[in-house]
Amino acid sequence: MEENDESEIIEHHDDEEMEKRRTPWRNHSLSDKEGVNGGCSTQPSHRLLAYSDALISIIATVMILPVAHTKFQEDEALLSTKIAVYLMTFLIVTVAWTAHIRLFQVIERIDDTLALLNLACMMLITFLPYTFSLMATFPNNILGILLFCACVIVIGLIQAVIVLYGFSRPFLLNDQIQASVNQDYYKQHILKVIMRVPIMCLFASIFSFIFFPLWIRSKVLGGRIEESPDSMPFYTYQPSEPLSKERVEAFSDGVYAIVATLLILDICEDNVPQPSVVRKEFNNNLIAALQSYGPEYLAYFGSFATVGLLWFVHHSLFLNVTKATRLMGLFNTFSLAFVGGLPLAYQLTHESPRGSRNELEAVQISCVIIFFAGLFQLAMFVVALFTEREALHPYVHYGGCEHTFMLAKLSLYPCVALGTFFITCILSRFSTAVFHMMEIGIPVAFLLLRLLLRLALAFLRWLFCSERAPVEDEHSRLPISDIVT
């Protein structure tokens, strides 16, 4: 009996995995699985992709560390350079990640050679942030640019090899391409798109020997060339091109997880007092010694809670969204880039002396970051609403029963951040107190959101005697009773 149960559990898990691949052209995961059972030379690619997502999300958030370790009062120009480097790295690494998604939407099965080639590609991608910080520190030296270009060129070459390898073994490819008669056309188109960036970089690195600013201009122009739309479902330049939803989720999870733990990394390393110091200065009273780190702990718990709740909102959003497009991916990247700044902002908030001008600024910066992180999440929902038939579950369609609740979840953080910002402008003396109240209030608000929303709707109905509210109310109660029965 026990054995039987166990195998059932495993089957169930497999099942779940199948369910995860809901996007239309992952359907052939069945044939994919047959490949595995037949022999291990071809393998499903999902774990390779999960590992790549984890690596890229770590690398994208790495450059926030130098920012976080710069003292606020020390050097404002240096801080702003570092923030710029962080944002640029984040965007460039995300671009590399998007290219990676598109590549592995074409190549759906892997074998050992592809896995090793992909690891080589990852190694170079993880080196990009360093070249970028060289560029920023030595703007007058072309070495940083050359290193960056060399990395991009080699990454492009490896990806081209991956494409050529994939097309030479068509059973690795996406089934749609596999079934198509003009595979060669696909191959050439994909190679052309992949090699455009490395070739541009090659020219750029040649140019950079001659004249600097040209490089930047050619890059900006080159990256944005619009193609005439063709019948290809991959490698188009349209904002509605689908991106693998699972990978957007995996990447976001990685970023949220690292950002949430950024402060504890520092705390574990720096905030354990030296035994000798405790003996001399605090008379062996460890609690007194630890009290001096109080603000750091507060900052850690505050930032963990905020990042965790933003992840929670993101999670709810992606439960309701059935398809991720490139435009939504772009907004997601912007949102994540702001999230990356959160721990820094929180640290600043608790570092500055009480009641100082810096403290007010730090609190306001935190509010602005939270506001934009939330706003871009909301923007994703709005984008999904524009094509609601394809991109949203039926029950969150405009006017649908869960629509209001979702909207309330998404707008809670932007609204509260905006409110806190203006309150701190007026009551500048109590800025930290207001901020702390926000920190404590928001988790409670999320827990009670459904209740609060119902109260608000009832209040609105009472105020305007409108007819719409009771309908929504009824609907939002429906699904629960559906499941219970």
Add this chain to the structure above:
Amino acid sequence: MEENDESEIIEHHDDEEMEKRRTPWRNHSLSDKEGVNGGCSTQPSHRLLAYSDALISIIATVMILPVAHTKFQEDEALLSTKIAVYLMTFLIVTVAWTAHIRLFQVIERIDDTLALLNLACMMLITFLPYTFSLMATFPNNILGILLFCACVIVIGLIQAVIVLYGFSRPFLLNDQIQASVNQDYYKQHILKVIMRVPIMCLFASIFSFIFFPLWIRSKVLGGRIEESPDSMPFYTYQPSEPLSKERVEAFSDGVYAIVATLLILDICEDNVPQPSVVRKEFNNNLIAALQSYGPEYLAYFGSFATVGLLWFVHHSLFLNVTKATRLMGLFNTFSLAFVGGLPLAYQLTHESPRGSRNELEAVQISCVIIFFAGLFQLAMFVVALFTEREALHPYVHYGGCEHTFMLAKLSLYPCVALGTFFITCILSRFSTAVFHMMEIGIPVAFLLLRLLLRLALAFLRWLFCSERAPVEDEHSRLPISDIVT
């Protein structure tokens, strides 16, 4: 024509769904899906689990950072304390993670409240390493122990609340428990198991006021109590209790990803030279300034490649394994704990002055770490072989066609590490050269492994004129041709 293909794929998918309807429990996963479509109050839990895995894997590897930042020559006693703290934290966080897996094998669907409760639980788990390093730094102060116990107690209470909440809404539970008549028995058993550790901690913290060493003894004894085996598939104490394979993979991916990027974190932060220094000391020659960091880059690429290839072996292993048990999970933890030390070992290798005694030691430490990391991976395979009918895909069964290849993959690293270790003992003057040759040779060996293995088999056949080799050879060629046709 293209549309036709797609509809065929969809039909294929429908087929799959029909199949699901036949088995009793797949029915539930269908209703589960309906539940999601009907309203978002219940949600599949896979993304919550993925996020938790990411958080826990980061936290488990955090404590290697203080180790990596300790200079080797500085203080050997401090270094060994830190390594001990790292290993203990890794194990304790992994225990917390195992408890988390078991909990969410019982509760299979979540809602908003559970998601928020889980985030609170995660926040406390991420705080555990800090309490641990307090304990290690101040062994004579009970504050660290008290904090640790407080965390564990609160984590236990939150998990108990999660269980109570889950059993009060049975549609969130595992279908097997949902269908069972004695839910109350299950509930009490699970609560008992969950609350045992917190209650033990409560007693421990009371004891610790009175007498210290008692705590440690009670913990060791308490954790190992063997239960009489009962009919429960969850919360047993048997080494063969299944652990969710996806989550073991996700956790391992997280650890490998963080360990692979540990060195680039440091490089990005510390190894960008100051512009003023370059101007003064290197006469504005950036390349010369960067050359002094040469060993760091080498260490980074070396450790990335090694960690990446160990991930690759792990990935191949888990492709062939159909089920993860607690014993395999334990070996996996040991393997990962050694992997976490790799970047440190590599850094030591490239930091020590050439030809010194320290350099030889560092190279040998690296070899030992690689050896054990690989050995525990091999141990997982051996454990799986013991119950090969359940735990392995049919084609890797003992004597099966892929069995030899898998074994070669798994034993490559331990063998090479052992070989390098003994060579460096003999040729101690050339230890670094040997080590570098190993670094370059191993990726090539992996690429050509199938070819090398075939050559080796042919050589053995030639040597012993045995009859078995050609059979294996034929088999190992079979699957590829199967897929091509």
